[in-house]
Amino acid sequence: MVKLDFKIGNLHFKNPVLAASGTFGYGSEFDDFIDVSRLGGIIVKGTTLEPREGNPYPRMAETPSGMLNAVGLQNKGIDYFVDNIYPHLQEYNTNVIVNINGSCIDDYVALAERINSLRRIPAIELNISCPNVKMGGMTFGINPASTREVTKAVRSVCKKKLIVKLSPNVTNIIDFARIVEEEGADSVSLINTLVGMSVDIKNMRPSLSTVTGGLSGPAIKPVALRMVWQVAKAVKIPVIGVGGITTADSAIEFFLAGASAIQVGTASFIDPQASLKILEGIENYLDSKGFSDIKDIIGYINRDL
Amino acid sequence: MAKRIESLKIINNQRLNKDLFILELSGKEKLPEMKPGQFAEIKVEDSPETFLRRPFSIHDVNYGENTFKLLIQIAGKGTEALSLLKTGNILNIIYPLGNSFNLPDEKKKVLLVGGGCGVAPLLFLGKQLKANGFNPDILLGFRNSERVIEYDEYLKIGRVFLTTEDGSRGEKGFVTDHTALSSTEYDKVYCCGPELMMRAVGAYCRGKDIECEVSLENLMGCGIGVCLCCVVETVRGNLCTCTEGPVFNINDLKW
Numbered sequence: 001m002v003k004l005d006f007k008i009g010n011l012h013f014k015n016p017v018l019a020a021s022g023t024f025g026y027g028s029e030f031d032d033f034i035d036v037s038r039l040g041g042i043i044v045k046g047t048t049l050e051p052r053e054g055n056p057y058p059r060m061a062e063t064p065s066g067m068l069n070a071v072g073l074q075n076k077g078i079d080y081f082v083d084n085i086y087p088h089l090q091e092y093n094t095n096v097i098v099n100i101n102g103s104c105i106d107d108y109v110a111l112a113e114r115i116n117s118l119r120r121i122p123a124i125e126l127n128i129s130c131p132n133v134k135m136g137g138m139t140f141g142i143n144p145a146s147t148r149e150v151t152k153a154v155r156s157v158c159k160k161k162l163i164v165k166l167s168p169n170v171t172n173i174i175d176f177a178r179i180v181e182e183e184g185a186d187s188v189s190l191i192n193t194l195v196g197m198s199v200d201i202k203n204m205r206p207s208l209s210t211v212t213g214g215l216s217g218p219a220i221k222p223v224a225l226r227m228v229w230q231v232a233k234a235v236k237i238p239v240i241g242v243g244g245i246t247t248a249d250s251a252i253e254f255f256l257a258g259a260s261a262i263q264v265g266t267a268s269f270i271d272p273q274a275s276l277k278i279l280e281g282i283e284n285y286l287d288s289k290g291f292s293d294i295k296d297i298i299g300y301i302n303r304d305l
Numbered sequence: 306m307a308k309r310i311e312s313l314k315i316i317n318n319q320r321l322n323k324d325l326f327i328l329e330l331s332g333k334e335k336l337p338e339m340k341p342g343q344f345a346e347i348k349v350e351d352s353p354e355t356f357l358r359r360p361f362s363i364h365d366v367n368y369g370e371n372t373f374k375l376l377i378q379i380a381g382k383g384t385e386a387l388s389l390l391k392t393g394n395i396l397n398i399i400y401p402l403g404n405s406f407n408l409p410d411e412k413k414k415v416l417l418v419g420g421g422c423g424v425a426p427l428l429f430l431g432k433q434l435k436a437n438g439f440n441p442d443i444l445l446g447f448r449n450s451e452r453v454i455e456y457d458e459y460l461k462i463g464r465v466f467l468t469t470e471d472g473s474r475g476e477k478g479f480v481t482d483h484t485a486l487s488s489t490e491y492d493k494v495y496c497c498g499p500e501l502m503m504r505a506v507g508a509y510c511r512g513k514d515i516e517c518e519v520s521l522e523n524l525m526g527c528g529i530g531v532c533l534c535c536v537v538e539t540v541r542g543n544l545c546t547c548t549e550g551p552v553f554n555i556n557d558l559k560w
């Protein structure tokens with residue numbers, strides 16, 4: 001048996017394959033296809049204080065090896081989540097993490113406080129990198145001062161493990177990773193989507209109602225991998241890699257580059273079993289290479305550099 | 306009904322005309338129960354630009370033979386690649402997805418309205434209605450006589466009315482112009498086709514206070530209710546067409 005578990009502080013994950021926020025609903029959408037409890041964790045849909053209707057349709061455009069989305073954090077708000085969704089989430093025997101989003105620091109703080117009282121949620125993922133909302137979201141994550149401010153404010157109230165999700169839409173992501181580490185984040189996840197756009201030449205207008213949107217899928221994998229490699233060398237807290245992972249091979253690249261865990265995002269749209277296939281593939285790879293613990297390959301490529 | 310992901314064998318790829326073809330698929334295991342209006346998400350293999358799955362309505366089901374059909378219009382690169390598939394090829398498919406048309410509870414006079422490839426879910430619906438004791442009328446609109454498909458199949462279900470835009474077969478004009486609409490009083494209309502047509506039929510039904518269900522074809526990222534890309538504005542807020550639809554009562558839509 002290969003050892004696959006990892007920890008964020010004292011929080012134990014049975015394996016390092018997590019489902020990425022906004023691409024896995026609340027888990028139940030996948031019950032027909034996989035045993036969700038086999039995953040190391042699931043990060044549920046981006047949640048806000050108040051209900052949000054999101055952006056107008058069209059919100060999606062397919063691009064070569066990827067897609068643009070401009071969903072804009074459509075969700076029913078934290079109260080609905082606590083009353084109607086949280087009770088069902090407790091049935092999963094895995095770490096369920098809530099991805100929180102605000103338009104101001106007070107929103108983030110209020111959300112973190114609400115989640116403190118949810119016994120079965122061991123961590124929050126602070127999303128300061130959503131490119132699809134006018135207020136808040138990525139505006140926090142692309143400015144060093146506000147990244148520091150929001151992380152500090154949430155850390156001061158948050159009793160759960162705090163993962164900060166970084167935006168790739170910055171010049172030097174290392175600076176941002178260091179800031180959130182200094183402010184007490186327990187882990188960083190990266191990357192959120194890259195800002196991009198697409199034009200519908202048939203109708204001669206932007207493909208998305210918001211003109212620009214967030215690019216995800218294999219198209220962004222080389223960028224995500226490069227950033228994970230840079231950040232993993234720069235910080236001591238565990239780095240969670242996300243961006244374009246569709247196969248075990250692509251996941252393994254992230255571990256070799258320094259990620260302690262990975263998230264599967266858009267891949268679940270095309271194959272709802274992708275996350276478990278990736279988990280199985282990682283195990284097989286370690287086995288075939290003669291490793292008994294995934295920790296032995298984390299950052300492996302740095303040995304010769 | 307549980308959703309499935311399966312690899313199914315193509316047992317026939319029948320070309321109907323320049324743009325339309327029918328893929329007939331056979332189940333390895335016993336087919337799940339499918340309802341008219343539900344759809345399948347198909348993975349297009351060997352088409353690198355086609356990253357996401359493609360949604361298609363269930364066109365016809367033969368539980369006896371354990372087979373079902375998809376009626377597909379060539380609209381772009383994904384459907385083009387699917388049109389080239391041969392008997393024996395394997396398709397990866399997630400199905401059955403979405404809600405379904407609601408059969409009327411009493412003996413109502415029912416009309417099915419379809420246009421272009423939007424006729425896809427109506428054959429299955431028509432057969433189901435007939436099996437449940439209804440005598441639906443069917444009104445189909447096509448561009449011209451060469452585009453008319455499966456006329457004989459619909460004749461087995463009920464009266465069939467045709468319109469073509471150039472008048473080369475049936476009445477000239479759009480479906481909403483057809484005399485059948487004024488000569489018969491319908492209690493319920495089911496409609497699937499281009500959005501402009503569905504809006505026109507919806508407006509007609511609303512004006513006459515006829516119950517009307519339409520099947521929407523919004524762009525879909527996942528088909529299983531997680532990406533929230535397929536939403537339509539309804540009186541209950543933005544709803545996913547892949548889980549709360551694709552079939553909607555027009556009174557729920559902000560049309």
Ligand SMILES: Cc1cc2nc3c(=O)[nH]c(=O)nc-3n(C[C@H](O)[C@H](O)[C@H](O)COP(=O)(O)OP(=O)(O)OC[C@H]3O[C@@H](n4cnc5c(N)ncnc54)[C@H](O)[C@@H]3O)c2cc1C
Nearest residue numbers: 359360361362376377378380381382383384425522523524
């Ligand atoms: C629930 C549902 C059921 C459907 N049922 C059928 C069916 O039974 N038969 C059938 O032929 N088609 C059906 N469609 C439409 C079909 O999914 C699209 O035509 C197909 O995805 C186009 O793929 P493509 O790669 O060939 O086109 P692309 O190269 O991706 O695009 C070519 C053109 O097709 C348009 N297009 C792309 N996706 C859609 C879409 N989802 N709806 C409408 N236009 C689109 C694009 O705007 C573009 O102009 C259905 C769609 C939905 C959402």
Ligand SMILES: Cc1cc2nc3c(=O)[nH]c(=O)nc-3n(C[C@H](O)[C@H](O)[C@H](O)COP(=O)(O)O)c2cc1C
Nearest residue numbers: 020021022046069127191192216217243244265266
């Ligand atoms: C439709 C969609 C919705 C998303 N919603 C969220 C969200 O609510 N919160 C968040 O932090 N990231 C969200 N993301 C970003 C993903 O979690 C992930 O960071 C990104 O898609 C890159 O990974 P991928 O290429 O594996 O998809 C969303 C992505 C997509 C495609």
Ligand code: FES
Nearest residue numbers: 526527528533547
């Ligand atoms: S297509 Fe993804 S939610 Fe409907």
